[in-house]
Amino acid sequence: MNEGQRFSLLYLDRSKLLRDSQRFRNRLAAYYWEFLHNYYEDKIIKAIKLEIGADVPSYSVSNFFIKTTLRDLLDSITIIYRAIIIHWGSQEPGEKWKRFVQRVFSEENMGYQLDGKCVVHYFVDEEFERNRFSTLSALDSPRYNASRDAYDMAYKYIDSDPIDTKGAVRSIFESIEILVKQMVDTKNLNKWIVENTLKDKCLEAYANDDTARKVISKMFDGFAQWVAAIHNYRHGQPDTEPVAPPVNVAVYIISSGTSFLRWLIEINNVLKKI
8 A cells, every 4th residue: 555645646547648737737826825925926927027928917926827828837937946046046945846846747647847947848758758868968978969969859849839740750860870970981871771880880899798799689680670660751751741750659769769879879988998
């Protein structure tokens, strides 16, 4: 038994992420009134008007949370954090606000998450996000700047509203292609290059492990098929302008592509030391 958890967190259906809910808005309004209203109201109202051009009804941020558009609500989460942290240097109240909002996102099953600067992003699932940020850390080297830029764009397309699945898929492919060009002499990333050039190059990193070489060889065969498949969303369709992949297909492509990218970075780092 999960003692201490509320009934709704234990038993209600949490399979579908929400974009908006009254409970979500009510909880933000209640927190604001309890902990921020007395100290920061005037400055925050001015910041909201200045930064996002939204009206605050009855000069009350709590009412604003209840009645405003979703766009302005999500933007205001960041504006409030910045106002508290930057303008007044009040680190603890700002961080408490950020932690509370993130907890509400989780408990109310909202399809959002916050980054370190309290900016709201779309949330797919925990594994997807872990994969995303672990790969971002692996790209934290000047030699991977171009690949990182394309990688960032892939997730910006995923985070856009409406989601740009075609842009996301093309950008994750581009991030891998840029890296592959650093590893082997090629103008393009395609199935043939993976099977006949890149695989042999990467197997050098496992020269002393015959079992690993056999496994890695098969895995590169799978990667070659992935590369061939993605070309259908780049220039392999009969129409002049390729159609966009469905969201669930795009998420799988981004997730698997991110894993391939991180793996190739690790191999490349090993090869640089040989």
